[in-house]
Amino acid sequence: GAVVSQHPSWVICKSGTSVKIECRSLDFQATTMFWYRQFPKQSLMLMATSNEGSKATYEQGVEKDKFLINHASLTLSTLTVTSAHPEDSSFYICSAPAQLGTQYFGPGTRLLVL
């Protein structure tokens, strides 16, 4: 079946640095991808919709200058957390649309900002 991968699977960084997370569709093309954030024991919160060849659409309350999204090709979307701080520590998950409105999810990236 279709697979979505993420890299890295986990990352630890110092406060103030930027972190890039990649989301790839491995055997299909995705003109749209979604980025979610999940805090411990909580649900997924949609951050933004990544659109190939155009600007991402951010959900209300998500800082677009803080969370930079680039969808440079039909198989790759990247999320860059700029000037990361401890409160940005979370589990970041991407997904791509599948049939009938379902989504294929990546395995997630755990970010810890010290």
Added chain:
Amino acid sequence: SQQGEEDPQALSIQEGENATMNCSYKTSINNLQWYRQNSGRGLVHLILIRSNEREKHSGRLRVTLDTSKKSSSLLITASRAADTASYFCATGIQGAQKLVFGQGTRLTINP
């Protein structure tokens, strides 16, 4: 924003018992989906029920949808230890590709 409310938030049962989880939502939907998440992993799609359907089965899973009450339930029959995970409902909003997730139910199956 999260529009789905799920209950219970946590459920612990013995292996072999049935597990029932409920989900409520607020807006008009195209469909309602259930996903499973093992600890620290991504989500896996389990089952989708369209807004014009009332019940759907897939293996040991049974999903119901009541659009008049804006609610759905997921029943897992003959539970197994491997069913231990978090389960989320998600609604597909009319006119949009994105999904809105419920708060989730953490299910623990005790051997």
